[in-house]
Amino acid sequence: MSKLPTNGGGAIVRAIADVIVENRAYLSEVDGKIGDGDHGNNMAKGFARAKERISDDASLGEAMHIVADVLMGEIGGSMGPLYGMFFDDMASAADNREYLDKQAVGDMLEAGCQGVMAIGEAKPGDKTLLDTLVPAIEAFRACDQDLHEALKALKHGAEKGRDATTDMVAKVGRSSRLGERSRGVPDAGATSCCMILTAFADGAARRLV
Amino acid sequence: MQRFVNNPDDIVDETVRGFIKAHADLVKLHPEHDRVVLSHQAGQRGRVGIVTGGGSGHEPAFLGYTGRNMVDAVAVGELFSSPTGKAFTEAVRAADGGAGVCVLYGNYAGDNMNVKLAQRMAAKEGIEVLTVVANDDVCSAPPSERAKRRGVAGEILMWKVGGAKAATGASAREVQIAAQKAIDACRSVGVGLSPCTLPANAVPNFEIAPGKMEVGIGHHGEPGMEVIDLENADSVADRMFDIVLDDHDLDAGDRVCVLLSGLGATPINELYVLYDRVANRLAEKQIAVHRPFVGNYFTSLEMMGATLTIMKLDDELASLIDAPAACPAMVVEARENQK
Numbered sequence: 001m002s003k004l005p006t007n008g009g010g011a012i013v014r015a016i017a018d019v020i021v022e023n024r025a026y027l028s029e030v031d032g033k034i035g036d037g038d039h040g041n042n043m044a045k046g047f048a049r050a051k052e053r054i055s056d057d058a059s060l061g062e063a064m065h066i067v068a069d070v071l072m073g074e075i076g077g078s079m080g081p082l083y084g085m086f087f088d089d090m091a092s093a094a095d096n097r098e099y100l101d102k103q104a105v106g107d108m109l110e111a112g113c114q115g116v117m118a119i120g121e122a123k124p125g126d127k128t129l130l131d132t133l134v135p136a137i138e139a140f141r142a143c144d145q146d147l148h149e150a151l152k153a154l155k156h157g158a159e160k161g162r163d164a165t166t167d168m169v170a171k172v173g174r175s176s177r178l179g180e181r182s183r184g185v186p187d188a189g190a191t192s193c194c195m196i197l198t199a200f201a202d203g204a205a206r207r208l209v
Numbered sequence: 210m211q212r213f214v215n216n217p218d219d220i221v222d223e224t225v226r227g228f229i230k231a232h233a234d235l236v237k238l239h240p241e242h243d244r245v246v247l248s249h250q251a252g253q254r255g256r257v258g259i260v261t262g263g264g265s266g267h268e269p270a271f272l273g274y275t276g277r278n279m280v281d282a283v284a285v286g287e288l289f290s291s292p293t294g295k296a297f298t299e300a301v302r303a304a305d306g307g308a309g310v311c312v313l314y315g316n317y318a319g320d321n322m323n324v325k326l327a328q329r330m331a332a333k334e335g336i337e338v339l340t341v342v343a344n345d346d347v348c349s350a351p352p353s354e355r356a357k358r359r360g361v362a363g364e365i366l367m368w369k370v371g372g373a374k375a376a377t378g379a380s381a382r383e384v385q386i387a388a389q390k391a392i393d394a395c396r397s398v399g400v401g402l403s404p405c406t407l408p409a410n411a412v413p414n415f416e417i418a419p420g421k422m423e424v425g426i427g428h429h430g431e432p433g434m435e436v437i438d439l440e441n442a443d444s445v446a447d448r449m450f451d452i453v454l455d456d457h458d459l460d461a462g463d464r465v466c467v468l469l470s471g472l473g474a475t476p477i478n479e480l481y482v483l484y485d486r487v488a489n490r491l492a493e494k495q496i497a498v499h500r501p502f503v504g505n506y507f508t509s510l511e512m513m514g515a516t517l518t519i520m521k522l523d524d525e526l527a528s529l530i531d532a533p534a535a536c537p538a539m540v541v542e543a544r545e546n547q548k
Binding site for chain 2: 038041073074075081082173178
């Protein structure tokens, strides 16, 4: 139980899409408290379209490239490019590999994180999806057990990161204009990022060989 | 509120379709991308292409500035949401006539990212893409953090100058420098009297209580400097004027271009009431109005309110502002007795 086959990874990505689509209203509600209330709508639109174009037997890289193309080509706003780069750079890291061991999964997540940072202006602590992503990857890397346990650590790190955004003041994006008024609610991007990482970890854990 | 709307999800597509039909003399839809509007001049050989884009709901911005010696290609986003990186990329491709492209846009997180994506894509194809980011909104950040300020109606004057400069046969770098100079010479402020509501949402995006006004409000209702009791028009005009002038470097004898725009639901006559006062204040200070624009040039759905933009002119900027141009939102004709 220590490596993830990339073949058939399309099923993992389809499961991620399901979670986002199911949480459409919830994500918009979270966003509406300090943003413009369209996060769930945009994310659900993008992931629903991507899911239609992904088959369960697609490879992980192929499926993630499709998500990236839809997000960057059809969604726009801020989340299109941010999650677009996240999935595109993860996909590139998974391409041409039959299996991903623990190191390779960590590298793939790291590549996605670097993609987000390259396109956006946020740093950890700015109340964005990075505040879920960065501690989640750190927790994954810090886990000294096998990939199965590291995926659990990824989930826990993501949840802790998401929860920590509640007490942060937004430094970038539209909610940053609110200053102190942005404190007291979690960030919508951090919330959706936690859903994505959780669905990824659960989906990957089921497929380990 | 009551609206003319079918399915709210279709409102941007329907807006673009109607716009193209109404202004076919000046614009056309990109043949392969229904969120890119093109000038008939777009892609002219050897001329630098001018591109912009932004969320919908600000009409006539952004698409209304597509036209002759103005913007060549506009990427159209959802309401108050940045266009896709793909739309910006197609706009850049269509605007390129081999001399490069200048993307002149406003300082918003989504636009910054999607333009960056387009730059990467275009670079792969060997298209030179330079950018200028408008940041004329005085109240969105202090002068020490000017790079954080949002772009608002000053963008229109930046497009006018950029388009005119490109028409002279200037290089992409020269167009970029002129457009940067144009936006650096602009300061803007907004005052909101009522909120606006996205058609798909039941509640307004923000609140402005009856009897109050928000000074320094942004183009999507971003919080301004302060919420205070509504004052008479002259006092509001004075307040806007003082905010702009305090941030500006203007002396007696200077020349300016003034752009006073409604935010959507304010009647045009009230804009002239404000402009009357602004023009008087400029005259008192012996600052000459070289060219005024008063009307609904850059709106925010049905927000009530107005923005004031004052651009300081030197000889180059004055001649570029005066250069003939035609787009659905603005026509500048040649003056016969030009100095």
